[in-house]
Amino acid sequence: MLGRLARYLRILGFSVIYESDGIDDREIMRICRAGSYILITRDRNLSQRFHPSVLIKSTEIGEQILEFTKIYHPDRFLAFSRCTTCNGILVPASLDENDYRSHMNPHVCNNCGQLYWAGTHTSRIMEYLEKIGVWNED
Numbered sequence: 376m377l378g379r380l381a382r383y384l385r386i387l388g389f390s391v392i393y394e395s396d397g398i399d400d401r402e403i404m405r406i407c408r409a410g411s412y413i414l415i416t417r418d419r420n421l422s423q424r425f426h427p428s429v430l431i432k433s434t435e436i437g438e439q440i441l442e443f444t445k446i447y448h449p450d451r452f453l454a455f456s457r458c459t460t461c462n463g464i465l466v467p468a469s470l471d472e473n474d475y476r477s478h479m480n481p482h483v484c485n486n487c488g489q490l491y492w493a494g495t496h497t498s499r500i501m502e503y504l505e506k507i508g509v510w511n512e513d
């Protein structure tokens with residue numbers, strides 16, 4: 376399944392809805408059409424039946440990310456602007472002065488309320504995306 380890819384694409388700032396097992400192809404295509412979404416799938420047959428779609432061939436997460444971003448380039452400035460859990464938009468949060476995260480650019484999801492801040496995990500993710508070449512234009 377492509378749940379991990381969905382989370383990474385949200386980190387990159389793409390608006391991603393994720394449907395796991397138990398939903399039929401026609402419903403997936405209806406949702407994509409209604410929301411003008413790009414269909415991302417591992418199912419060759421389904422990808423041929425819908426446009427726009429991206430067929431994911433690799434099972435390795437880094438390659439999966441590139442299979443998508445080589446076609447749809449991410450915008451650096453949109454990285455970390457979405458909630459990885461629910462796809463909501465992150466807005467600046469003000470925390471108590473005594474909270475150690477108050478000086479780490481805290482943001483909160485406008486949909487589910489999850490708190491985000493720029494910690495070591497953030498720089499690790501950025502280094503990883505840099506390393507696999509997500510920002511390369513070719």
Ligand SMILES: [Zn+2]
Nearest residue numbers: 458461484487
């Ligand atoms: Zn959220």
